[in-house]
Amino acid sequence: MNLKTVETTRRETLTLAAIAGLAAFLAPKMSFADENAVAAEIKKLYGDKKPGSGKIKLDVPEIAENGLVVPVNVEVESPMTDKDYVKAVHVFADGNPLPGVVTYKFTPACGKASASTRMRLAQTQNIVCVAEMSDGSLYMAKSNVKVTIGGCGG
Amino acid sequence: MANAPTPRVRVPATAKAGELIEIKTLISHEMESGQRKDSSGKVVPRKIINKFSATFNGKPVFEADWNPAISANPYQSFFYKAAETGEFTFTWKDDDGSEYTAKNKLTVG
Numbered sequence: 001m002n003l004k005t006v007e008t009t010r011r012e013t014l015t016l017a018a019i020a021g022l023a024a025f026l027a028p029k030m031s032f033a034d035e036n037a038v039a040a041e042i043k044k045l046y047g048d049k050k051p052g053s054g055k056i057k058l059d060v061p062e063i064a065e066n067g068l069v070v071p072v073n074v075e076v077e078s079p080m081t082d083k084d085y086v087k088a089v090h091v092f093a094d095g096n097p098l099p100g101v102v103t104y105k106f107t108p109a110c111g112k113a114s115a116s117t118r119m120r121l122a123q124t125q126n127i128v129c130v131a132e133m134s135d136g137s138l139y140m141a142k143s144n145v146k147v148t149i150g151g152c153g154g
Numbered sequence: 155m156a157n158a159p160t161p162r163v164r165v166p167a168t169a170k171a172g173e174l175i176e177i178k179t180l181i182s183h184e185m186e187s188g189q190r191k192d193s194s195g196k197v198v199p200r201k202i203i204n205k206f207s208a209t210f211n212g213k214p215v216f217e218a219d220w221n222p223a224i225s226a227n228p229y230q231s232f233f234y235k236a237a238e239t240g241e242f243t244f245t246w247k248d249d250d251g252s253e254y255t256a257k258n259k260l261t262v263g
Contacts, residue, residue: 069225080235096223097189104232105217109210111174111235115218118225120187 037099038092038128045090051130051140056089058129058141067121067147074104075114076131076139086113088132095125121147159183159203161256163244168261169236177208178231181246181254187222203254205247206230210260211240236262 042051059073076086085108091101106113113131124146131139164178181203188200206218206228216232234242239262246254 093223098222100221101223102221103219105214105219106232107215109213109215109235109237110233112233114233115216116229116231117218117220118229119223120225121223 051138056141073116092128
């Protein structure tokens with residue numbers, strides 16, 4: 001029996017096993033949305049209408065220490081009268097398994113188109129906010145959040 | 155552990171006509187996202203509160219459609235422009251059809 005052959009074979013086998021193990025470990029456990037997924041959601045809602053910039057104050061932390069609880073505050077400039085108010089605001093996360101986070105429906109009775117909640121972010125990603133006004137016009141804002149500990153609980 | 159989801163609302167009891175008040179709400183709920191796997195590797199099915207709505211004297215004021223990305227024990231705050239005396243009704247709707255409500259009176263002077 002040639003010892004060298006056996007050792008080499010064993011080494012090769014172990015190396016192959018190690019690579020396979022590493023590959024399985026690195027393989028993504030879930031698929032994530034991306035900016036295309038967010039664009040697709042916006043298209044489903046509003047077709048090819050182009051959102052303008054401005055009017056939206058999207059308040060998210062630059063760095064979220066805990067991806068399970070990330071505060072997000074949205075405020076949209078508007079007189080909030082019966083003739084001129086913010087109808088809907090959509091918040092998306094382009095790096096989560098699903099892009100939609102929340103949709104707000106405001107009425108003039110709100111007085112101010114501002115709402116706050118807390119969301120789960122799986123990883124560092126962009127938060128995209130789209131506001132629809134009562135006259136049909138759209139506005140969009142984007143903000144990046146760095147997530148140190150992802151919040152998918154997996 | 156299955157404590158019934160308990161809503162908590164923070165809203166002033168009085169306001170001047172035209173005053174902007176902030177309403178803060180919280181409800182205890184796990185908001186199971188449907189993304190987690192249990193210890194045997196099976197996906198834990200989604201079960202969240204998917205809708206929060208606020209009406210005043212029966213008229214809609216504010217609504218939020220929540221997705222699984224909303225954190226557990228969901229917090230929601232929004233604003234209301236005080237006009238007349240009356241009562242708020244806050245409703246939370248669970249995926250399984252359950253509804254939780256809270257009512258708060260507001261006196262406008």
